[in-house]
């Protein structure tokens with residue numbers, strides 16, 4: 001059985017269409033000043049007509065597999081975290097599985113709103129460490145622009161589209177994903193939801209007329225709970241990993257609102273220069289925000305081998321959670337010849353060989 005699960009590949013995709021705050025000023029009664037000062041957002045990406053959660057997931061997933069030098073047919077599990085799937089079913093993960101040609105992979109979606117990626121990561125880690133699978137492609141992806149009421153200024157200025165992916169692999173090394181904590185409070189579900197389109201309020205001309213298929217949110221309530229819950233989960237994940245906050249080199253929080261991110265850091269007495277922020281360019285991409293941020297942090301040299309990383313998220317449900325991991329990075333190009341070798345946990349030996357512990 002593998003001792004640990006490590007991230008060996010990562011990639012993201014953001015639609016090329018940029019919508020700035022100035023663009024929004026022309027659509028709804030808002031201003032760049034309001035959006036920037038209340039949220040930190042300057043622009044967001046919006047999917048083009050042909051793009052969906054699955055097409056963006058495929059692009060991110062392919063990039064993660066390339067980084068890990070893993071063939072699609074060797075992937076054993078695909079989990080897509082999303083609240084904006086292509087369909088109610090089949091799962092977006094199945095569409096991704098087909099398009100990637102991941103013929104041996106199991107596939108399912110996880111829906112925990114903005115905590116979906118962390119939830120999928122926790123499942124993948126558990127299945128890898130238990131020996132059920134050797135690897136998993138974990139994707140967070142959203143096309144929230146299709147669930148927004150573009151006449152509702154309280155929500156449409158906040159969200160954006162995109163996808164991020166990580167490949168997680170079994171490892172016998174003593175480093176990897178060291179803790180995952182997840183929480184939920186369904187009594188607050190109605191504060192952030194898409195009311196119609198499910199079994200309670202099926203899609204009908206009436207539901208569409210009343211705009212019930214759009215995201216609704218009591219922003220202030222969400223805000224208050226987000227800061228405290230994320231800070232609490234961060235402390236829990238740190239304790240479970242057996243480290244202290246001082247050991248954390250980089251915090252990658254879910255990018256919902258710059259004031260929430262600052263509030264979490266302040267509550268934890270965590271230095272803001274060690275917090276990764278890219279909300280100004282993407283807005284809130286929900287499940288995609290953490291994996292996109294992982295990719296950008298790595299690309300800009302803020303994630304180096306051996307760094308301790310704290311991931312933390314909060315979202316509708318309510319759901320929240322955190323994870324501590326030690327960044328391993330892409331393995332150094334030595335990959336066991338066959339899936340059988342991998343089944344024997346050879347990657348772990350590779351990990352240990354290239355990175356003395």
Ligand code: UT7
Nearest residue numbers: 030031034038114153154157219220222223256257314315
């Ligand atoms: O991903 C996890 C889930 N989502 C979140 O974490 C989001 C959490 N919430 C928030 O980020 C913030 O609550 C918001 C950014 C949504 C709102 O910020 P706020 O400081 O809580 O503002 P508010 O809701 O108290 O609204 C203040 C005013 C209101 O006007 P009145 O009633 O005081 O006259 C709003 O109508 O701002 C008005 N307003 C706007 N004005 C210009 C709301 N949206 C806009 C807008 N442009 N886009």
